[in-house]
Amino acid sequence: MPAFLPIVSSRGCTNKCSFCYRQQRGYRKHSVDYIIRHIDYLKEKFGVKGISFRDELFNGNEKWVLALCDTLIARDQDIAYITSARADRLSTTMLRKMYRSGCVDLLFGQESGSPKILKEYRKNVTPAQNLRATLLTRAAGIYSTVQIVIGSPGENEHTIAETTAFLQQAGIRHFSLNYLIPLPEAPIWEYVQENNLIPDVEHYLETVARIGGEPLINLTRVPDRQWRLWGKQITFKVQFYYAVKHKLFFTCVRLLVTYPLKVWIPPKIKPRLREILSRALPIPRLRAWLNV
Numbered sequence: 173m174p175a176f177l178p179i180v181s182s183r184g185c186t187n188k189c190s191f192c193y194r195q196q197r198g199y200r201k202h203s204v205d206y207i208i209r210h211i212d213y214l215k216e217k218f219g220v221k222g223i224s225f226r227d228e229l230f231n232g233n234e235k236w237v238l239a240l241c242d243t244l245i246a247r248d249q250d251i252a253y254i255t256s257a258r259a260d261r262l263s264t265t266m267l268r269k270m271y272r273s274g275c276v277d278l279l280f281g282q283e284s285g286s287p288k289i290l291k292e293y294r295k296n297v298t299p300a301q302n303l304r305a306t307l308l309t310r311a312a313g314i315y316s317t318v319q320i321v322i323g324s325p326g327e328n329e330h331t332i333a334e335t336t337a338f339l340q341q342a343g344i345r346h347f348s349l350n351y352l353i354p355l356p357e358a359p360i361w362e363y364v365q366e367n368n369l370i371p372d373v374e375h376y377l378e379t380v381a382r383i384g385g386e387p388l389i390n391l392t393r394v395p396d397r398q399w400r401l402w403g404k405q406i407t408f409k410v411q412f413y414y415a416v417k418h419k420l421f422f423t424c425v426r427l428l429v430t431y432p433l434k435v436w437i438p439p440k441i442k443p444r445l446r447e448i449l450s451r452a453l454p455i456p457r458l459r460a461w462l463n464v
């Protein structure tokens with residue numbers, strides 16, 4: 173797998189999700205010609221073999237995507253690329269051409285398996301559309317990375333169960349899961365300010381920059397402990413479901429051993445425990461397998 177150099181082919185997004193800082197009007201793309209020249213330059217100058225399109229919305233204009241794919245195919249560009257897409261703007265033709273033109277991984281900000289939470293996020297997409305996009309992408313021969321965000325104010329046990337079932341139905345083993353982090357410019361930031369949930373904004377933003385999408389601010393009505401557990405619970409249930417379905421016996425055992433450790437051991441003693449286990453399990457591959 174080559175290293176993927178980031179480039180940006182567009183600015184803006186057609187949607188305005190409640191947690192997203194990208195609220196400016198408009199969506200504009202570089203010309204296909206410009207992008208091809210950009211890729212040519214990176215190939216010639218640095219021998220680049222992989223591109224990561226870091227657009228907020230790569231597939232906002234189907235005509236543009238197809239034109240780019242056609243050009244890459246016609247020029248036999250020999251480049252692999254990864255990018256992200258909105259599920260409601262995907263078509264089978266687009267996916268086939270993306271595959272032929274070198275797309276190896278499509279990231280989808282699907283966020284939740286709960287219709288209620290998708291409404292809160294103002295995603296303008298349904299779980300059925302998201303599921304279809306994952307399955308079509310896989311059928312086209314492209315790896316799909318599903319991205320989930322939990323912790324909207326209306327999140328509860330029921331919506332978490334919906335998201336778990338949604339991921340199990342998609343038949344995936346790995347996915348990206350983050351907790352909702354309110355940021356300035358995003359509509360959810362107003363909610364946080366109105367309810368005075370962040371007394372020290374500067375400290376909060378510094379912490380966000382450091383820890384990313386880890387649990388940071390509980391916007392829900394459930395107790396903190398339960399809210400923190402959600403991420404681990406979803407991950408365990410989805411991975412265990414996958415392992416059972418595919419008869420991955422050793423993965424089942426590993427998950428059953430490590431899940432209680434992750435859930436029940438207080439965070440304070442985890443580094444010490446990890447140290448002890450490292451000494452007790454001197455084989456690096458075994459440590460990696462147990463994820464300690």
Ligand code: SF4
Nearest residue numbers: 185187188189192228
């Ligand atoms: S989260 Fe993605 S789809 Fe939503 S507004 Fe931001 S860039 Fe657009």
